[in-house]
Amino acid sequence: MRQLLLAILCFPLFLQGQDQKVLIDGKILNTSPDLEGIHVLNITALTGTITKKDGSFQIFGKLGDTLVISSVQYETHRIPLNEEIIRKKSLEVLLYAKVNKLDEVVVKPHNLSGNLSRDLGNVETEGKVVRPSRLGLPNIYVKPKTQTERRLYEAKSGGGILPLNPIINAISGRTKRLKQQLAIERKEKELTKTKEEFNPTIYSEYLKIPEDRLDDFIYFCAVDDTFVILQQRDDSILMLEYLRKKSEEYRQINKLD
Structure with a gap:
């Protein structure tokens, strides 16, 4: 007892x-x-x-x-x-390294495929390959502009004593549209970077965001000024904690719980 x-x-x-x-x-x-x-x-x-x-x-x-x-x-x-x-x-x-599956490789006694135009491109030539860096050419390490950046540059510049392109493009609104398009492209790049920073398991199990709602969730977070600040700080722990709080708000609004 x-x-x-x-x-x-x-x-x-x-x-x-x-x-x-x-x-x-x-x-x-x-x-x-x-x-x-x-x-x-x-x-x-x-x-x-x-x-x-x-x-x-x-x-x-x-x-x-x-x-x-x-x-x-x-x-x-x-x-x-x-x-x-x-x-x-x-x-x-003890963690296991991820193994990336490689495409099948066919080993041949020669490098010829039977396609004449392709094989001609694979034929080794005598002498060293001529590269811009070996020739000492200027601006060889300058990052090439995107298509939108090139169009914006062309819209804002022009030739002659009085370049007409900037004036015409400003009046027509083309320069403004190109600036908006460039801003959108840069924003898309930033959102993709944040999305790929974390493993999909974190979004599905930790944040409880369905896979088909992930892009919508990232856009939902991006309209907040805090999101932009955390992107600039590049702190994954603070960003993850922010995403956790926003995920609760997002699930409640969309009735996902």
Whole structure:
């Protein structure tokens, strides 16, 4: 009877211990020198961090939580927090490198394909290949302009004593339209960079954004001034925390929960 009473009294304390969060010291065991910046997410508690240069990290978690370790160069790894991990408050992880599948290669005793025009282009010529850098030509390292940038430059410049192109284009509104188009293209490039910064698993499991809604979600975030500021700061942790908060707002508006 006494043992039963003791068990009843201790049971709430046991449950409380199960729900208590602990700080877990983690370590990525891979020998690769590129261990910094790997995302470690608690998709149950919706918290996250990134690894240091030596692959170490710290994150809070409790029994039953699930960690997702994700990066560009490694396969996504899911770890349920069991009693042993919670008791030791430590975690060691070995990640598997992503393997890129290559196209099939046919080995031949020669480099000829049977297509005359193609084979002529593959025939080696005597002497060194003449490159602009070897000739000492100026402006060889200048980044080429995009089509829109070239059109805008042409619209704003012209020849002669009194260039007419800038005047005509300003009156017709062509220069303004080209500026708007260039701004849109640069914005698209920035949004694509942010989208590709994080693994798809982060969007689907951590932020709970469906794959077919991902582009719409990124545009939803981009209209906020904070998004632009975080892009300029180039801080993935702050950006991820911002995306997490915006994802809650986005799911509520679109009734995705």
